[in-house]
Amino acid sequence: MRSLVRPVALAASLLLVAAVAACQPSSLRESSPVAPVAGERPPLDSLTFLDSPGDFQGPSTALLSALEIPAPAVAPAQNLPTRVLSNELGDPLEVDITTTSRVLALDMSGSLAATVWALGFGETLVGRDISTTFPGVEGLPIVTGSGHAISPESVLALRPDVIITDGTIGPLDVVLQLREAGVAVVFVRETPGLTAPAAMARSVSRIFGSPEAGDALAETLHADIEAVRATVLAKVSRVPSEQLRMVFLYLRGTNGIYYLFGQESGAGDLIEALGGVDIATETGWVGLRPMTDEALIAANPDLILVMTEGLASVGGAEELVIKKPAIGLTPAGQNLRFVDMADSQVLSFGPRTPGVIDALARAIYAPEQ
Numbered sequence: 001m002r003s004l005v006r007p008v009a010l011a012a013s014l015l016l017v018a019a020v021a022a023c024q025p026s027s028l029r030e031s032s033p034v035a036p037v038a039g040e041r042p043p044l045d046s047l048t049f050l051d052s053p054g055d056f057q058g059p060s061t062a063l064l065s066a067l068e069i070p071a072p073a074v075a076p077a078q079n080l081p082t083r084v085l086s087n088e089l090g091d092p093l094e095v096d097i098t099t100t101s102r103v104l105a106l107d108m109s110g111s112l113a114a115t116v117w118a119l120g121f122g123e124t125l126v127g128r129d130i131s132t133t134f135p136g137v138e139g140l141p142i143v144t145g146s147g148h149a150i151s152p153e154s155v156l157a158l159r160p161d162v163i164i165t166d167g168t169i170g171p172l173d174v175v176l177q178l179r180e181a182g183v184a185v186v187f188v189r190e191t192p193g194l195t196a197p198a199a200m201a202r203s204v205s206r207i208f209g210s211p212e213a214g215d216a217l218a219e220t221l222h223a224d225i226e227a228v229r230a231t232v233l234a235k236v237s238r239v240p241s242e243q244l245r246m247v248f249l250y251l252r253g254t255n256g257i258y259y260l261f262g263q264e265s266g267a268g269d270l271i272e273a274l275g276g277v278d279i280a281t282e283t284g285w286v287g288l289r290p291m292t293d294e295a296l297i298a299a300n301p302d303l304i305l306v307m308t309e310g311l312a313s314v315g316g317a318e319e320l321v322i323k324k325p326a327i328g329l330t331p332a333g334q335n336l337r338f339v340d341m342a343d344s345q346v347l348s349f350g351p352r353t354p355g356v357i358d359a360l361a362r363a364i365y366a367p368e369q
Contacts, residue, residue: 034133035308035342038063042369044358045231049365053244054302054331059317061308062341062363064355069134072120076213084206087189089167095186097162100208102126104160108148108168111350112188113137115197115204116164118351119213126158129169131344150174156181164188164207192266194229194273196349197221217351224354229273232361236275244364245331246276248305248347249291253314258291258324260299266349267305273357274364276303293326301332303364307343339363 050056080099085092103124105112110131116122117136128137129144143154148169155163155178163178163185179185188203190196198218205214237243248267250259261267262285268278279285279299289295304327314320317336320327327333341363345356362369 035067035345036063037067038065038359041065041362044228044361045235047235047362047366047369049235050367053365054242054337055335056337056367057335058367059311059336059338059340060363060367062339062346062356062359064345064352064359067134069114069117069136069351071117071122072213075120075123076208076210079209082206082209084186086186088187089189095184097184097186097207097209099161100124102159102161103164104128104143104155104158104162105132105164105204106144106150106169107131107166109348109350110134110344111197111200111348112164112166112204114348114350114352115200115217116208119201119205119208119210119217121208121210124208126160127155131348133344144169152177155183162186162207164204166190190349192264192347192349193269194225194266194349194353196266197225197351197353200350221351221353225273225357228354228357228361232273232357232365233275236365238275240277244276244302245279245300246271246274246303246305247279247296247299247301249310250288251306251310251314251320253310253320253323259288260285260291260295261347262286262289266347270347270357270360271305274360276364291324293324296324296326297329300330302335303337303339304332305346305360306338306340307346308340309343311338311340 080097082097083094084097086095101124103116104127105116105125106129108131110129110133113125113128113132114134116125122136125137125140127143128140130142144150149171150169152174160183163183165175165187166189167187175185186207188200190199198221201217201221202214205211248261250261260280262280264287268281271278279301283299311317314323317338321333339360341360345352
């Protein structure tokens with residue numbers, strides 16, 4: 001058995017930032033806030049986009065139409081036992097799966113549990129991480145704290161057969177101890193971005209011995225992502241000088257944390273799908289990097305994407321510009337052009353990704369419709 005799993009640099013950075021920003025990780029009963037929803041609204045392609053989105057003033061919030069994650073009415077057939085490869089970031093580790101009666105799917109954004117649900121295996125989930133908040137899982141016990149730290153006692157009390165994770169919850173040695181205790185632990189790591197939802201669907205489905213279900217879900221997600229992306233790009237100016245320059249800023253004001261999301265975070269894929277210019281890609285930023293006044297002024301964004309709880313932690317858009325005057329020197333700061341979305345949604349890259357793109361496009365280009 002391998003004794004070491006080397007997490008990707010971005011996952012490690014995210015976990016470190018979350019741990020520093022969070023409360024005590026022992027608070028296992030606190031779930032992430034359930035985000036509000038927009039409800040029924042006109043199709044995206046029927047909206048009138050702003051003629052000059054760079055001139056719009058004021059913050060806006062991106063909301064999903066609904067929180068429910070569609071799932072098959074009947075769970076797909078499974079062919080168990082099966083053997084899968086766990087992505088250990090060294091040599092893949094072969095893991096035998098004999099039963100999936102009791103499953104934990106744990107990561108920072110709740111995407112793995114959402115994928116299990118979308119595949120039709122939601123009934124196998126016996127616990128959840130604090131970011132898993134979609135309808136149907138409310139009664140499941142939480143096994144990670146607000147710092148995304150896992151409690152081994154809470155996990156073992158649930159007697160899981162399988163733990164599916166990606167390295168963004170930890171500490172790593174605790175996860176490996178669970179493996180040594182006899183739990184089948186499978187690491188599913190997909191590169192963040194618009195290809196991740198389909199790839200994750202295929203990887204997770206193989207753990208359940210149901211690759212056909214994964215292929216079907218992957219095809220649906222790919223088609224839905226491409227459809228909403230095409231709708232946005234068809235309605236947004238493709239003239240470079242008119243494209244919004246965007247950057248994703250991670251905020252935790254109570255701890256003085258201000259990070260820019262660069263390449264490998266998936267933020268660039270999202271921005272490009274929204275018809276914007278991703279400043280991180282343009283300047284070659286990789287991973288997470290501390291926000292400096294010089295970097296932000298040089299980037300000169302027209303619009304800044306943020307997480308809802310992060311923006312709230314600094315007191316809102318107006319207070320952020322006061323606390324960080326350099327932001328006020330950019331077009332985004334001068335116009336208070338911040339678009340926020342729920343922390344567990346905006347960079348989750350799972351079954352909700354088509355809805356995330358749709359919601360962000362509305363908040364950016366049709367904020368008053």
